[in-house]
Amino acid sequence: MKKTALPKMLRFAAPDLREQIEALPAGAALIGISTTGRAIAVDLDAECPHVLVCTASGGGSTTVLRSLTAQFLHQGAHALVLDPKRIAHLWAKALPTVTHRGNVAGIHDALVGLAAELxxxxxxxxxxxxxxxxxxxLDEADTTLRQLARYWETFRQQDDPKTSPAITALEEALWAGRAARVHVIFDGRPSAGVLGAGAHELFATVILARFTADTWRRLAPMAGPAPKPGTHPGRFHVVQQGTAHETQAVLMSDADVVNWLTDPTDSES
Structure with a gap:
């Protein structure tokens, strides 16, 4: 299939892109434009209600989390942003409908609170x-889940469950999220040992970059042999319904997000 020439960066300020994003129905968000010229979006209501993003370090997963979360916020959603780096999602601190947590204690408490909300x-x-x-x-989920497990062991009592209640809450959100309008954007490789067997099957949209052949086989087995991973900034393979789409993702900066969500009439980014 013939590929379409895409810009090196698909910025939110690109002509007509913002209008295209704002025209999407509630529950849908634009991931980017494929190399065949097709708009690639995720629909939380029509598909499985969660999104999996898996990249090597520097692969752009934080950018995808920010872009997708911002689009759902623009539609009236609320968000819980778990940011173990503490500085990867500073945009989230400026918005009233977003709860931002960085340190492990804060992330633990936020997920325990999520269980009650669920x-x-x-x-x-x-x-x-x-x-x-x-x-x-959930940014850097693999590292965060390990930190949560260790944190729980520091004060777990003899009669307490062995598994961290924060991890249990995340697993419950994954399995019961559709019925509760709770949706997880998970940056990492969901481990059966942590989240239960078959956890990766809860993600109908899988967004991959800088992946190994083993990662592809594990997370996108229905999409055929692993393509050659590229190093083009912002370029991902989006797997939906067993088909992989090479896609240039939308780039929204912190300032783009804050300006858009706090002053939606402002067309300047």
């Missing part, structure tokens, strides 16, 4: 019309 939503038995969608954006 139960509250499930108790509504589907009556969620007035309940905002909740996006849980």
């Amino acid at each position: 139960k509250r939503r499930l108790d509504l038995d589907g009556d969620l019309d007035d309940v905002p969608r909740l996006i849980v954006a």
Whole structure:
């Protein structure tokens, strides 16, 4: 299939791109434009309600988390942004509908709180019309989950469960999220040993960059042999319904996000 020449960076300020993003229905967000010229989006209502992003260090996963989360916030969602680097998502601190947590204690407490919110939503038995969608954006998930497990061991009592309640809460959000309008954007490789067997199957959209052949076989087995991973900035392989789309992702800077969400009438980025 003939490839389309794409810009080196697909910036939010590019002509007509913002209008294209704002025209998407609620629950949908633009990942980027494929090399065949097709708009590649995720639809949280039509597909599995979670998104998996997996890249090597410097592969752009933080950029994807920021762009997708911002688009759902623009549609009226709330967000819990878990930022173990503490500085990767500073944009989140400026927004009233976003809870930003960085240190392990804060992330632990936020996820325990998520368990209570998930139960509250499930108790509504589907009556969620007035309940905002909740996006849980978990950056560097593999490292974070290990930190949570160690943190729990520092004060776990004899009668407490062995598994960290924060990790249990995340697993519950993954399995029951659709019914509660809770959606996880997970940056990492979901481990069966931590999140339970089959956890990776909960992600209908998988976004990969700088991957190994083993990672491809594990996370995108239905998409055929692993393509050659590229080093082009912002270029990903998006796997949906067993098909991989080489895609240039939308780049939204911290300033883009804050300006867009705090002053939606401002067309300047």
